[in-house]
Amino acid sequence: MRLAIVFLIGVIFGTGITVSGMANPAKVLNFFDVAGGWDPSLIFVMGGALVTTFLGYKLVSTRDKPLLETGFRLPNMRNIDLKLVGGSALFGIGWGLAGFCPGGALPALGTGRWEVFAFTGALVTGIILAKALQSAAAKRMRAAT
Amino acid sequence: MIETAFTPWASLLGGVLIGLAATLLMLVFGRVMGATGVLAGMLWPSSGQDFAWRAALLSGMVTGPFVVFALTGKMPTVEVPVSPLLLVIGGLIVGMGVTFGSGCTSGHGVCGMARLSSRSIVATLTFMSTTFATVYLVRHVVGG
Numbered sequence: 001m002r003l004a005i006v007f008l009i010g011v012i013f014g015t016g017i018t019v020s021g022m023a024n025p026a027k028v029l030n031f032f033d034v035a036g037g038w039d040p041s042l043i044f045v046m047g048g049a050l051v052t053t054f055l056g057y058k059l060v061s062t063r064d065k066p067l068l069e070t071g072f073r074l075p076n077m078r079n080i081d082l083k084l085v086g087g088s089a090l091f092g093i094g095w096g097l098a099g100f101c102p103g104g105a106l107p108a109l110g111t112g113r114w115e116v117f118a119f120t121g122a123l124v125t126g127i128i129l130a131k132a133l134q135s136a137a138a139k140r141m142r143a144a145t
Numbered sequence: 146m147i148e149t150a151f152t153p154w155a156s157l158l159g160g161v162l163i164g165l166a167a168t169l170l171m172l173v174f175g176r177v178m179g180a181t182g183v184l185a186g187m188l189w190p191s192s193g194q195d196f197a198w199r200a201a202l203l204s205g206m207v208t209g210p211f212v213v214f215a216l217t218g219k220m221p222t223v224e225v226p227v228s229p230l231l232l233v234i235g236g237l238i239v240g241m242g243v244t245f246g247s248g249c250t251s252g253h254g255v256c257g258m259a260r261l262s263s264r265s266i267v268a269t270l271t272f273m274s275t276t277f278a279t280v281y282l283v284r285h286v287v288g289g
Contacts, residue, residue, distance in 0.1 A: 003197060003198060003201040004201075005173055006170075006174070006198045006201040006202050006205065006233035006237060006282070007180075007202070007205040008168050009166050009169045009173070009200040009206060009240070010180050010201065010204060010205020010206040010207075010208075010225040011206075011208050011209065011212060012162055012163070012166040012169065012205075013167075013178065013202075013205070013206055013209070013211060013259070014205060014207060014209020014210070015159075015161060015162055015208035015209045015212045016158075016159045016160065016161070016163035016165070016166060016206055017163060017206070017209055017231060018159070018162075018210050018212070019155050019156075019158055019159035019162065019208040019213060019220045020155065020156045020158070020159020020160055020162075020163065021149075021152060021155065021156055022248050022250075023209075023210070023221060023223060024221070024222055024223050024224055025150070025223070025224065025225050025226065025227065026147040026149050026222075026224035026226050027149045027224075029146075029226060029227075030147075030148075031146070031282055032276050032277050032279075032281075033146070033281070033284055034277070035154070035281060035284075035285050036146060036282075036285070037146060037149075037166075039149045039150075039151075040151060040152060040153075040157065041149075041151055041155075041156040041186065044154075044156035044157040044160060045156045045157070045159055045163070045165035045274045046160065046162045046254065047155070047157070047160060048157040048158070048159070048160025048161040048163070048164060049160040049161070049164040049167070049255045049259055050160075050164070050254075050255060051164070051276075052160070052161045052163075052164025052167075052168065052287055053163075053167045053168060053255050053256060053259035054165040054222075055218055056164060056165070056167065056168025056169075056171070056172070056191050057167075057168065057171060057194025057240070057259050057260060058260075058278075058285065059168075059172075060168065060171045060172045062170070062271065063172075065175065066171065066172060066173055066174055066175035067172060067173045067174075067233065068174060068192065069173075069174050069175045069212040071175060071202065072171070072175035072176075073175050073176050073177075074175075074177065074232050074260070075177065075247070075248075075257070075262070075264075076265065077191040077247065077255045078263075079264075080263065080264055080267050082266055082276055083245050083246070083247055084245075084247065084268055085246075085267065085268075086245060086246075087242050087243065087244065087245025087246025087253055087268075087273045088242065088246035088253070088267075088268040088269075088271035088272040088275075089242075089249070089271050089272065089274075090238055090239075090241055090242030090245065090246070090275075091238070091239055091242030091243050091246055091249060091272045091275075092242070092244050092272035092273065092274065092275030092276040092277075092278075092279065093238055093242070093272065093275050093279045094234075094235045094236065094237070094238030094241075094242055094277025095235070095239055095250075095272065095275075095276045095278075095279075096235075096275065096280045096283065097227065097232075097234060097235035097238065097274040097279060098227060098231060098234075098235025098236055098239065099225065099226065099227060099233050099235070100226070100232075100236070100239070101180070101239065101250045101251075102180035102184060102239065102243060102249045102250075102251070103179075103180035103249060103250050103251035104250070105207035106180055106183075106184065106203060106206045106207070106227075107210065108210065108223055109192050109205060109206075109207050110180040110207040110208060110209055110210040111168070111210045111220060111221065111223050113190050113223050113225075115223070115225040115232055116219060116223065116228070117230050118229060118232055118233055118236070119235070119236040120236070120237025121233075121236070122232070122233040122234075122235070122239075122240065123184075123236045123237075123239055123240040124181045124184070124225035124239020124240065125148045125236075125237060125240060126236060126237040126238065126239060126241040126242075126244070127181075127184065127185050127188065127240040127241075127243070127244050128188065128240075129237070129241060130238070130240065130241040130244035131185075131188075131243055131244060134244070134245075135273055137208060139269075142221070144187045145147045145228070
């Protein structure tokens with residue numbers, strides 16, 4: 001039952017991504033190409049998603065717990081540091097090179113196109129590499145103190 | 146470069162559906178809808194149950210193109226205007242960036258911004274800027 005609901009939420013997300021054009025790198029890159037054949041469609045994706053989520057979260061926040069869990073699990077980090085800014089800057093560079101972001105690529109896997117699998121394989125490799133670097137740095141920090 | 150048509154209504158509808166999915170995940174399970182978090186959590190799941198809900202969410206996402214096919218009668222267009230090499234290099238950089246930056250377009254750009262998180266606002270402004278800059282450099286300076 002729980003898994004069926006999660007699956008349906010995934011279907012709504014995947015359908016939204018597909019309909020919006022976020023799963024199509026040509027469209028995404030044209031949005032960022034203001035100096036070329038600019039396609040402003042992505043403003044409508046971001047606008048629609050943000051307003052809906054903002055209002056939706058407002059409604060949900062009146063509840064003291066979610067329907068099927070004992071509490072909300074919200075990200076609780078507050079600090080704006082080099083890791084956040086540098087990581088985000090890197091993400092933008094990769095997005096501008098490939099045209100896929102993670103949320104755009106995952107639903108696009110359903111099209112069976114090899115390009116999406118190539119990107120997603122590299123994406124997962126990048127995540128594993130970054131986690132390995134992070135744990136190596138954490139070990140050095142512990143050894144130094 | 147491949148020309149793409151301006152699709153305000155389809156994009157708005159898609160955006161609203163993304164927001165609806167994010168709202169439902171928060172309402173039912175109390176979690177933010179971040180593609181990076183869902184994927185990274187599958188690599189290092191905290192339990193079998195944790196893996197199962199992430200896998201269910203991902204399986205749902207992958208059916209998106211089929212829902213569009215069922216409704217419109219044609220498979221959605223995926224046009225990749227970059228070389229396989231750039232696609233893989235880009236993927237590696239995205240994977241590292243979203244891990245260090247703790248999120249991507251869905252996690253920071255939609256869910257975090259909707260919660261008015263200052264971290265997410267900074268992250269979103271940062272990655273949008275570097276994406277604009279990268280596309281400009283690739284298309285008009287290097288590729289000029």
